[in-house]
Structures are given as C-alpha cells and as structure tokens.
C-alpha cells in the first residue's frame with residue numbers, strides 16, 4: 277500500500293476530456309450572461325429563448341474583448357461590448373455592423389459542450405466526443421427534500437485543486453483542524469481503508485466507541501452515549517467528491533445512523549486557483565421538529581462553510597504559497613493517512629499522461 281505513496285506533491289496538468297462543474301444553475305439564472313474561467317479558458321454562459329444552455333469562448337475573435345460584458349440579443353445572440361460583432365449559439369459571427377458588413381470566416385468563437393444535471397451546469401473541456409454518462413453522480417440532489425438540504429454554496433480558493441482533493445481524501449485532519457466541530461480526540465485513531473472501485477477512490481474512516489461530535493449529537497437528540505463515527509469519501513475523476521459522514525450505534529451499519537451526504541465539486545480556474553462548490557443532504561433523519569430541522573439546516577450549512585473557509589482554506593492556500601516559493605523540490609513525508617491522496621494522484625496522473633500521449637501524432641516516414 278505504501279508503495280502507492282510516491283506521487284510528487286507538484287505533479288501538474290489538467291485532464292481535459294472530462295466534465296467540470298461550471299456552477300449552480302440558479303446562479304446562472306441571475307443575469308443574461310455569466311462569465312466563468314475554467315482550466316484557464318474564459319467561458320460565457322447564456323440560456324437561449326428556447327431553454328438551451330450555451331457555453332461560448334468569452335473572448336471576441338476581433339480584439340479579444342470579453343463577450344460576457346456585452347449583451348444578449350433576442351435571447352440567442354451575444355453582442356460584443358467593444359465594436360458590436362454578434363455571435364450565435366454555434367459561435368459563428370452573424371452580424372458585423374461596420375463597413376459593408378462582410379464577415380471574415382475566422383470571425384467565430386469556440387463552443388463548449390454544456391449539460392444541465394443535478395442542479396448544476398457541466399462543461400466538457402476536451403476535444404474528444406463528450407460522454408454524458410461520465411458526469412459525476414450527484415443524483416442525491418435531484419430529489420432531496422428542501423428541509424434536509426443545505427444551500428448550494430461556493431468558495432474561490434487560491435490553491436491548486438489537487439491540494440484540496442488531498443485535504444478531502446485524508447479526513448484524519450478533521451480531528452485537528454476541525455476539532456470539536458466535525459472531529460474530536462476520539463476520532464484520531466480511526467481504522468482507515470482505501471479501495472479502488474472502477475476508477476473511483478474511496479477512503480473510509482471508522483472511529484469506534486467515540487463521543488458524538490457536536491453537530492451529529494444535535495442531529496440525534498437521544499443518541500447513545502458512545503457511537504461509531506464513520507466517514508466515507510469517494511473521489512470521482514478528475515475532481516468531484518462525495519462524502520458520507522455519520523454516527524451510528526456501536527457496531528451497527530452506518531446507514532442505520534444519521535448524518536449527511538456532503539458533496540464537493542472542484543473545478544480548476546487556473547493552476548493556482550479553484551472553484552469550490554459544495555452542499556449537503558441529510559440522511560437517516562432522526563428529528564421531526566420543524567423548528568429544529570430549520571435550525572440544523574442553517575447550522576450544517578454555516579458549519580461547513582466555516583470549516584472550509586476559516587479552517588481548511590488558510591492552510592491549503594499557505595501550502596500553495598510555500599510550494600510556489602520553495603527553492604528546492606519538495607518531497608512530502610509519507611504517512612499511512614496519505615494512502616487515499618496517493619491513490620487518486622496516481623490514477624489522475626495516468627489519465628492525464630494517456631491523454632497527453634493521444635495528442636502526440638506519430639511522425640510518419642516518407
């Protein structure tokens with residue numbers, strides 16, 4: 277197992293032929309045009325009058341102005357704010373208001389495949405044919421009761437997306453960084469298991485005979501004095517994660533307890549910045565008091581945002597700064613708790629390398 281702990285901390289690059297979350301659909305409905313930079317690509321999103329989502333390169337072919345600062349005309353054309361060229365949903369320039377109105381063939385912008393699923397927009401960032409089945413499974417969001425779901429949230433993190441995945445796939449840090457909030461001293465000595473299922477990596481931590489961390493105790497008012505605390509995090513390539521986090525009676529199946537599915541979707545904005553989308557859905561609900569459920573809904577949302585923004589992000593962003601300014605190659609000390617991060621980094625690096633090789637055309641001898 278420890279032989280997997282060999283991927284350098286700084287292995288770089290993006291997997292291009294994959295779906296990445298652009299954002300929550302609700303947020304894209306706030307304005308006619310919305311900008312998002314993904315994998316260093318500027319993209320403008322809009323919904324046509326017929327209800328179709330469109331994602332275009334947000335960079336006018338004329339002098340590279342951001343189309344997202346322009347206007348959506350008649351629900352189907354984007355007008356550049358600088359000199360008024362208009363582009364349709366296929367990325368073709370369809371109106372040049374200047375001179376004789378001639379439209380050069382190169383006057384077009386790239387179109388990105390975009391799909392609405394699980395309350396989010398997903399963009400296929402590669403050149404190969406998009407595979408709709410490859411959108412990460414967040415169907416838990418499709419029918420989640422509103423009362424048991426937390427808000428659809430977002431943070432911008434000034435760090436490479438891999439440092440955030442490392443954090444999420446190694447939940448031993450909850451006992452320290454989130455002490456008293458999500459983890460506690462009893463959860464340090466957990467059994468940790470790492471499995472690979474298809475190309476997903478799953479890390480399970482099982483703390484037995486523990487006191488219930490505060491938020492779980494509130495979700496289960498008459499919980500037993502000692503509980504098992506289980507976290508099961510699933511990484512889905514390239515950067516989506518789904519966590520089951522719960523307490524249950526000692527020795528019982530975790531699904532008989534209570535907790536929440538915590539969803540984490542990471543999209544690289546650049547090599548050093550990441551869009552971090554997150555939300556949670558409770559399961560095994562053991563409260564039936566409306567006022568308490570509303571309080572818990574707000575509390576879980578606030579607690580998770582606080583944990584990510586005030587506790588995880590400062591550490592992760594400092595890691596990025598230290599990596600950036602290091603005057604030597606940094607090799608991490610490897611511990612047993614690193615097995616999950618090592619596994620996913622190896623799988624991701626293999627997929628990025630395979631993609632890179634497929635782009636290299638063999639030289640044909642004449």
Ligand code: FES
Nearest residue numbers: 336338339356359
């Ligand atoms: S930069 Fe867009 S029309 Fe000139």
Ligand SMILES: [Fe+2]
Nearest residue numbers: 443454583588
């Ligand atoms: Fe954390």
